Amino acid sequence: MLDRFLASWRLPAACIALLLMGVAVGTLVGATLSAVTLVALLEIVVLLSLFRHKTRPMLQSSASTRPEHDRLMTRTRRIASRLRDLRSAAGTLPDAVVLLDHSWHVRWFNHAAEDLLGLKRPRDRGRLIEDLLRNSELAGWLADGAREPLNDVTAPNHPNRHVTATLLPFGSRQRLLLARDTSHLTRLEQIRRDFVANVSHELRTPLTVIHGYLELLDPEDVPELAPVLDEMRAQSKRMGQIVEDLLTLSRLETQDHVADEQVQMVPLLASLRKEAEALSQGRHAVTLDIGTSYDVLGSPKDLHSAFSNLVSNAVRYTPTGGRIAIRWSATEDGARFAVQDSGFGIPAAHIARLTERFYRVSSSRSRDSGGTGLGLSIVKHVLNLHQARLSIESEPGKGSTFACVFGSERLLDGTRMQEVAGHHP
Ligand code: ADP
Numbered sequence: 001m002l003d004r005f006l007a008s009w010r011l012p013a014a015c016i017a018l019l020l021m022g023v024a025v026g027t028l029v030g031a032t033l034s035a036v037t038l039v040a041l042l043e044i045v046v047l048l049s050l051f052r053h054k055t056r057p058m059l060q061s062s063a064s065t066r067p068e069h070d071r072l073m074t075r076t077r078r079i080a081s082r083l084r085d086l087r088s089a090a091g092t093l094p095d096a097v098v099l100l101d102h103s104w105h106v107r108w109f110n111h112a113a114e115d116l117l118g119l120k121r122p123r124d125r126g127r128l129i130e131d132l133l134r135n136s137e138l139a140g141w142l143a144d145g146a147r148e149p150l151n152d153v154t155a156p157n158h159p160n161r162h163v164t165a166t167l168l169p170f171g172s173r174q175r176l177l178l179a180r181d182t183s184h185l186t187r188l189e190q191i192r193r194d195f196v197a198n199v200s201h202e203l204r205t206p207l208t209v210i211h212g213y214l215e216l217l218d219p220e221d222v223p224e225l226a227p228v229l230d231e232m233r234a235q236s237k238r239m240g241q242i243v244e245d246l247l248t249l250s251r252l253e254t255q256d257h258v259a260d261e262q263v264q265m266v267p268l269l270a271s272l273r274k275e276a277e278a279l280s281q282g283r284h285a286v287t288l289d290i291g292t293s294y295d296v297l298g299s300p301k302d303l304h305s306a307f308s309n310l311v312s313n314a315v316r317y318t319p320t321g322g323r324i325a326i327r328w329s330a331t332e333d334g335a336r337f338a339v340q341d342s343g344f345g346i347p348a349a350h351i352a353r354l355t356e357r358f359y360r361v362s363s364s365r366s367r368d369s370g371g372t373g374l375g376l377s378i379v380k381h382v383l384n385l386h387q388a389r390l391s392i393e394s395e396p397g398k399g400s401t402f403a404c405v406f407g408s409e410r411l412l413d414g415t416r417m418q419e420v421a422g423h424h425p
Contacts, residue, residue, distance in 0.1 A: 095180045096163075102173035104129050104142075116179055118157030129177065138165055138179070152186055155179075162186045197250035200243045207243060211236045238370065245374035248305070249357070252381035258299040262412055265295050268304060269328055276311045276324055283320040291329035295412040298386045306382040309375040310339040310402045316369035318343030318399070335411055338403035345396040354392065355380040379404070386410055 090097060096113035098106055105126055106119070113119050117133065124132055133139040136156035146167040155161040165179040214233050219226035273288045280286060296303060314324045322342040329336055346354070350361045358373040360366040366373055376390075383390050383404055394400035 095178055098129065098177040100129055100175040100177060104175075106132065107174075112181075113179070116155050116157060116161070116163060116181060138163075141165065142167070142177075152182060155181070193250060193253055196246055200246040200250065203239075203243050204247070207236060207240050211240060238367075238372070241370075242372045242374070245372045245378060248378055249374060249381065252302070252378065252385065255385060258302060258385045260297050261300055263296040263298055263300045263303050265328055266290065266293075268300070268307070269326065271304075272307055272311050272326055275308055276315055276326065279312060279315040280324070283322075284315060284318055285323045287323070287325045289325065289327045289329075291327065292335055293413065294328075294330065294335045296335075296386070296406060297410050297412055299382075302382045302385065306379045306404065307337060307339075309379050310404075313371075313375060313402070314339045314341035314343065314400075316371065317341065317365070322399070331405065334405060334407045336403050336405050338401055340399065340401040342399040345398050345400055346392075346394040347396050348394075351392050351394065355390065 091110045093110055094112055096110065096116040098109040098113050098117070098119070101107050106124055106129055108125070109117075109119050109121070114121065117138070119132055130139050130142055133142070133156050137153040138150065138156055141150045141153075146165075149164060149166045151164050152162050153165070155163045161181055161183045162185075163179045164182045165177065168176045168178065170176055211233075214229065214236055217229055219229050269288055269290055273286060276284075276286045311324075311326065318324060318341040323340075324342075325338075325340045327336070327338045327340070329338075344365075346361055350359075353359045354361075355376045357377045359376075360371070360373050379402075380390055386406065387410060388404055388406045391403045391405055392400065393403075
């Protein structure tokens with residue numbers, strides 16, 4: 001049974017196909033396919049050793065029956081040769097592949113692992129992976145358990161190259177470490193960022209000039225053009241807002257941390273309520289509920305901009321007569337800033353994509369209410385920089401709750417304020 005399975009072409013053929021697809025697809029899916037291939041390869045190794053173990057006595061005892069012995073030998077050789085093929089295919093994969101045993105010792109690695117991760121053969125076989133990747137971001141990630149893939153970190157052996165790494169468990173507490181060179185993607189992303197930032201910057205001055213001249217024109221001079229002038233002013237203001245939002249996003253994207261300032265929540269919340277009332281102009285009932293005295297550690301300007309986007313959305317997407325509640329409350333392990341409205345709501349299918357740039361549920365509704373389609377992207381970036389997350393709950397026709405959830409490390413109560421004051425005299 002076992003020997004028939006091993007002698008069958010199906011499994012090795014499927015492995016080779018997966019391997020080639022993995023290389024060809026060239027994405028994370030590719031990496032996963034390659035990983036699956038390698039796990040299959042390992043399984044074959046285990047099966048083969050079982051097979052050898054089981055068949056050796058058979059081979060010896062059946063030495064008298066020559067044809068049977070020859071047949072088994074031919075099969076064994078064929079399987080061994082396919083195994084060598086698979087192994088050399090895995091060896092030439094462009095992604096770094098390292099097999100680790102249950103105690104994090106290196107069992108095997110391919111050529112790309114030598115190049116990208118700096119492993120050396122045969123020196124590093126059997127050594128602890130953390131020792132080999134010492135002082136790299138990868139080592140810290142492995143030490144923390146590597147539960148999530150690690151994106152875009154400097155390659156241990158190449159300061160100018162970036163890798164994305166994944167750790168896959170298999171077999172009995174063994175692991176497969178995969179690392180892919182993503183330098184070209186990082187470069188493309190950088191080009192995209194620079195392009196958006198430069199275009200926005202270049203558009204700023206001409207727009208300011210156009211806007212300035214439009215303000216100088218008096219509709220009373222040419223009454224028949226008054227509606228045209230109004231529309232031109234509204235559109236130039238909207239373009240100006242899009243450019244400002246794009247510049248804000250570019251700045252947030254290039255930042256990897258925010259200032260650790262004390263953001264005083266009580267005055268901030270009071271000013272958000274005023275903003276909501278000014279935007280609503282009496283069309284909504286706006287309430288403010290402050291349930292905790294925590295302040296936040298972070299950037300006052302960026303947090304104000306994020307919270308204010310949520311408040312402005314609540315006003316813009318809630319019909320006249322609706323309710324808007326702003327709340328600041330403590331949670332089990334942090335605090336939560338929430339804006340709840342009784343507005344149009346959002347169908348579930350859209351929720352996951354709302355923080356993408358220019359993603360809108362209804363373009364006309366967004367445009368009519370003066371939206372740029374960038375507000376929630378800004379919110380997401382600001383929250384990421386504060387290690388906080390955005391939670392969105394919504395029901396069409398009933399309303400939505402957008403909440404910013406902060407962990408306790410970002411909060412300041414009376415005691416922490418003194419500590420922080422001590423660190424920053
Ligand atoms: P916009 O400038 O278009 O409002 P945002 O990024 O702020 O851009 O929001 C993205 C989309 O999410 C909006 O176009 C709108 O469709 C939806 N949205 C955001 N907030 C709300 C809300 N409170 N109620 C209903 N829909 C909302």
